[in-house]
Amino acid sequence: xxxxxxxxxxxxxxxxxxxxxxxxxxxxxxxxxxxxxxxxxxxxxxxxxxxxxxxxxxxxxxxxxxxxxxxxxxxxxxxxxxxxxxxxxxxxxxxxxxxxxxxxxxxxxxxxxxxxxxxxxxxxxxxxxxxxxxxxxxxxxxxxxxxxxxxxxxxxxxxxxxxxxxxxxxxxxxxxxxxxxxxxxxxxxxxxxxxxxxxxxxxxxxxxxxxxxxxxxxxxxxxxxxxxxxxxxxxxxxxxxxxxxxxxxxxxxxxxxxxxxxxxxxxxxxxxxxxxxxxxxxxxxxxxxxxxxxxxxxxxxxxxxxxxxxxxxxxxxxxxxxxxxxxxxxxxxxxxxxxxxxxxxxxxxxxxxxxxxxxxxxxxxxxx
Numbered sequence: 001x002x003x004x005x006x007x008x009x010x011x012x013x014x015x016x017x018x019x020x021x022x023x024x025x026x027x028x029x030x031x032x033x034x035x036x037x038x039x040x041x042x043x044x045x046x047x048x049x050x051x052x053x054x055x056x057x058x059x060x061x062x063x064x065x066x067x068x069x070x071x072x073x074x075x076x077x078x079x080x081x082x083x084x085x086x087x088x089x090x091x092x093x094x095x096x097x098x099x100x101x102x103x104x105x106x107x108x109x110x111x112x113x114x115x116x117x118x119x120x121x122x123x124x125x126x127x128x129x130x131x132x133x134x135x136x137x138x139x140x141x142x143x144x145x146x147x148x149x150x151x152x153x154x155x156x157x158x159x160x161x162x163x164x165x166x167x168x169x170x171x172x173x174x175x176x177x178x179x180x181x182x183x184x185x186x187x188x189x190x191x192x193x194x195x196x197x198x199x200x201x202x203x204x205x206x207x208x209x210x211x212x213x214x215x216x217x218x219x220x221x222x223x224x225x226x227x228x229x230x231x232x233x234x235x236x237x238x239x240x241x242x243x244x245x246x247x248x249x250x251x252x253x254x255x256x257x258x259x260x261x262x263x264x265x266x267x268x269x270x271x272x273x274x275x276x277x278x279x280x281x282x283x284x285x286x287x288x289x290x291x292x293x294x295x296x297x298x299x300x301x302x303x304x305x306x307x308x309x310x311x312x313x314x315x316x317x318x319x320x321x322x323x324x325x326x327x328x329x330x331x332x333x334x335x336x337x338x339x340x341x342x343x344x345x346x347x348x349x350x351x352x353x354x355x356x357x358x359x360x361x362x363x364x365x366x367x368x
Contacts, residue, residue, distance in 0.1 A: 002250040002295045003359035004344070004352045008045045010242040014226050015046070017241055019054040022220065025208055027200070028056040030079055032223030035346065037353035038065035042362050044072050052076055057098060059221060063088055066095040081221060083126075083134055089113050098122040100160060100198075102134050107148045114153035123148070124158040124198055129178060131162055131169045138182070145186050158196025158219070159183050164203035164232055171204045173212045180216035203232045209239070224346045232346075246349045248306060248342040248358075250293035253322070255336055258290050260326075274317030275303065289330040293340055296321035299355040305348030309341045321357070 015031060022029045031051075036042050038060070047058060047069065059079035060066050066078045080096035086109060092099055093114045101107050101123050114121040125144065128135030136144050149156055161179055163171045179199045187194060200213070200220030207213050208220075225231055229241035237243055262274075291313075300306065302323045303315050314326040327334060334340070344352060352358050 001357065001359050002248060002293065002299070003361045004349070005247045005249060006042055006360065006362045007242075007245050007247075008042070008362050008364050011046060011227055011245040012051060014229055014241045014245065015051055016054070017239065018222060018226055021205075021208070021239070023054075025213075027208070027213075027218055027220060028196075029200075029220040029222050030057045030059045030198075031055055031226055032059045032061075032081060032201075032221050033065060033069075034059070034061045034081075035223055035227050035350045035353060036065070037350070038062060038068050039353060039360055040068050040072070042360065043068060045362055045364070047072060047076060049073075056219065059223075063091045063095055067091070070095055079221075084110075093117060093119060093121050096121075098124060098157070100124050100126050100134070102126050102136050104144060104147045107154060108151065111151040111154045120153050120155050122155045122157045124160045124196055125156065127159060127161050127179065127182060129161045129163060129169075129175050131165060131167055133162055133166045135161060138178075141182055142186065142189055145190065149190055149192060156192070156194070158194050158198055159186070160196070160198035160219075160221075162201075163199075164201065168232075170233065171199070171201075171207060173207070173214055176200075176204075176207075176217050177214040180214050183216060202226075202230075202238070205231050205238050206233045228346045228349065230346070244343070246344055246352075247309075248295075248300075248344050248348075248352060249339045250295055250323075250342065252291045252334060252336055252338050252340065253294050254292040255327075255330070255334060256290060257287050259287050275315055289327045289334075290316065291325050291327050291334060291340065293323050293325065294321075295355075295358060296323055299358055300344070300348050300351045305345055305351060306342040307345075309343060313340055 057077040057079045059081045061082040069076050069078055077097050080099040083102050084092045089109045090113055110121050126135045128137055163169050176199045183194050183197055196219050197217045198219040199217045202222050202224040205225055225238050227245055229237055229243040231238040297318045298320050302318045312328050316324040316326050
């Protein structure tokens with residue numbers, strides 16, 4: 001079975017580094033843990049008291065993950081970062097201290113449920129600033145707030161936005177400035193304080209270093225930089241964060257010297273995917289060693305999510321549960337039973353953590 005190795009000390013180093021950066025810039029941040037897919041053992045190893053006290057809260061897009069966090073430590077302040085469906089309302093008020101919302105109907109439902117169990121649920125309202133995912137339209141902002149401010153069991157604590165996740169709209173000073181201006185408009189209109197202005201994520205971190213974050217924007221929601229050490233702003237390492245918190249180790253289940261080109265008519269009935277460009281690049285080669293490893297497209301997207309640590313290893317193709325790699329002349333003498341190691345990107349880690357066919361192996365040795 002393939003396994004994803006999770007280096008706990010390196011991830012904690014990243015979290016501490018980001019915490020120091022936020023403290024230096026007088027910002028708060030939330031650790032977004034959705035990439036861990038609610039893995040209890042890994043969450044327990046990461047979310048200890050020394051880490052928790054340095055962050056605003058801990059977030060997930062799935063309530064099952066927040067439930068596990070509360071079971072690990074009831075004192076953890078939790079945040080649901082995906083607007084909930086109506087069927088999730090009872091669980092939201094039980095396992096999420098804060099939720100991001102864009103629906104008046106949903107917030108009213110949360111209010112009724114919170115009243116039933118005698119709690120006050122905190123809400124950050126998301127504003128649309130161009131990414132066209134979740135967020136209320138800017139022209140509806142004042143009307144929206146007027147519909148939810150006076151709910152007895154709901155506390156509106158802030159305003160937020162999402163950028164860079166679907167279309168890839170990049171954050172900049174002007175867009176984030178819009179968020180702070182909406183905060184001022186709402187506070188003046190209703191005489192209410194909005195303490196949390198949540199416009200930052202991993203993609204926004206380079207702007208923080210450049211001093212391009214407008215005054216007033218005070219909260220970041222960060223996952224990729226904390227766990228992978230990179231920012232989607234340029235898909236590069238941020239600051240001096242560790243990029244090797246996760247490694248995939250895959251078992252070789254077959255290794256043979258085979259022709260580079262498939263034999264037969266190529267139709268459209270295949271369920272997998274092959275890199276035809278590799279064939280063109282090596283059109284003069286007759287055959288190479290090919291290694292089949294024990295993961296496939298049901299576990300991860302091998303071509304886009306994984307980088308082999310050995311530069312001689314090249315992706316050839318994948319099917320549902322097996323993937324084939326070209327290993328050239330096999331100069332290192334790989335054989336069946338050996339392993340090939342990969343560096344997964346953020347989406348790769350998320351997919352691998354969700355697959356029950358990939359073993360999760362946390363390690364506490366930073367040099368592992």
